[in-house]
Amino acid sequence: MNISQLAETTQVERPTGEVSGRHKFSQRVALVLGSGPSMSEESTRRLAERLRLASLLIGSGFAVYLLLKILNLFESTVEPYPLLFWGHVLVTVSTLGVAWRLCARCHVVLAHLRIAEWIIFGGPAFFFAIVSHSILKSSIADGYIADITPPWLLLIFTYALLIPNSWQRAAVAIVPMALLPLGITISARMTSDNFLNILQVDPAFRFAVIKIFVTMIWGAATAIWGVRSIRSLRREAFEAKKMGQYQLKKLLGRGGMGEVYLAEHRMLKRPCALKLIRPEIADAGQNLARFEREVQSTARLTHWNTVEIYDYGSTDEGVFYYVMEYLPGMNLDEIVQMNGPLPVGRALHLLRQVCDALAEAHCLGLIHRDIKPANIFAARRGGQHDVAKLLDFGLVRQSGFHGVAEIDEDLTRDGSITGSPLYMSPEQALGETPEARSDIYSLGAVTYFLLTGRPPFVDEKAMRVIMAHARDIPELPSQRNANISSRLDAVVMKCLEKNPADRYANVHELKRELADCETTSVWKSEDSENWWKEHGCPHKKKLDAEVMKLS
Secondary structure (H helix, E strand, O other), X not given: OOHHHHHOOOEEXXXXXXXXXXXXXXXXXXXXXXXXXXXXXXXXXXXXXHXXXXXXXXXXXHXXXXXXXXXXXXXXXXXXXXXXXXXXXXXXXXXXXXXXXXXXXXXXXXXXXXXXXXXXXXXXXXXHHHHHHHHHHHHHHOOOOOOOHHHHHHHHHHHHHHOOOOXXXXXXXXXXXXXXXXHHHHHHHHHOHHHHHHHHHOXXXXXXXXXXXXXXXXXXXXXXXXXXXXXXXXXXXXXXXXXXXEEEEEEEEEEOOEEEEEEEEOOOOOEEEEEEEOHHHOOOHHHHHHXXXXXHHHHOOOOOOEOXXXXXXXXXXXXXXXXXXXXXXXXXXXXXXXXXXXXXXXXXHHHHHHHHHHHHHHHOOEEOOOOOHHHEEEEEXXXXXXXXXXXXXXXXXXXXXXXXXXXXXXXXXXXXEEOOOOOOOHHXXXXXXXXXXXXXXXXXXXXXXXXXXXXXXXXXXXXXXXHHHHHOOOOOHHHOOOOOOHHXXXXXXXXXXXXXXXXXXXXXXXXXXXXXXXXXXXXXXXXXXXXXXXXXXXXXXXXXXXXXXXX
């Protein structure tokens, strides 16, 4: 497992232990790496609308046939009447009951919608299974094999067309619906003596059985392929459409809260980066709150070295987005991975700027909690190169001082570990509440990476890295890079102290120490300009050229 794979690890197990010497427990610890895909309240509402439509269509259809049956407007040839009749009543009532529940103006959660989905489609499937078995046995007794596929195909395609899904999840529901008629046919064979005789006497009957199998397999495959195609078309249409006042131009990357696009304000013609969560990749409401917190927290910050937020909103389709400044350049993880450790002067130049950004955040009571090389951008702004920009406040926590209230406990539950394993502080590793000095530890770990080309601790197992942060002392940076002075060694190691009280009291102190170290390794603006001319990533240069055309 390489470093980037380890940084993306999402969950680990805490070993079984004892509490107060008596009670044993086993606790699953979630590693929250920024803000993963989530089911927002808006996405939940839209799924409820689709399920409401499906329940109304299916329930009304069952109700019409039930009314006709009650009025004796047609005669059923299928026995037994009581079982089928009361099964029909049960499916009608339950399906319309779900429709009424979804039509009511009250809060619904994802778990309830999944239960509703099973009722809406599971009830009719159960009823169709009873009817199909009865019809098949009745037809065999009369010397032929009835076609039982139409209601199943109707149910399968209703699900495929109305319920937004990935093709994998659709297959989980569609394949059982396709297999049921096949199982019913086999059941009829086992419960009817006349079945084998019919197959042996007339080839037309063998064809009828094969037809049922082929039809259901074809129907399931077509429905699943259709779900995949519809989702692909929706993705293409989404990427081509406008988001409020913004036109999406190009996908820049995926990660954290969702996808980031190069976009352009339609009126101002200003290039920008648009970050979004889409309903089809959302599945848990808490991450939407984290997304909104990221926007609101970052928007309060005004420092030059913090990414600037321009706008925030949502579309009628339930797509949530916010717009930030577009940053030509690369993040520090990309730079080190492509070119190795940074020159000492350049690393110090960038880190001092990050300290300035964190100073404002800490002054407002905001703890970043996910400082890592990928969240620090070396950008070109205002004609200057190597302008550090601190990104992704998706894990930010309000510390409760300076008049800032604590955030909702549900958003940072006990037992969850927030941050990236390679750069998290010991208190984060232990599941404790982090404060400003936790960010100083993470910044020290980032400094270690920039100077040596690797984090302080690396292992194939995420838990080992986490525990190393909590108990182990890393090697001195100078043991990996001879260009590092003993003074800079001391600064980095003080940042990486296990006890928060032994670290720098604040980022102002850290910045002063970094400035003293920088006197022997000065990085000038012309050095940055020359480096970018020589080492700038080709695809980044091409993208920057496209942005210049938009400007």
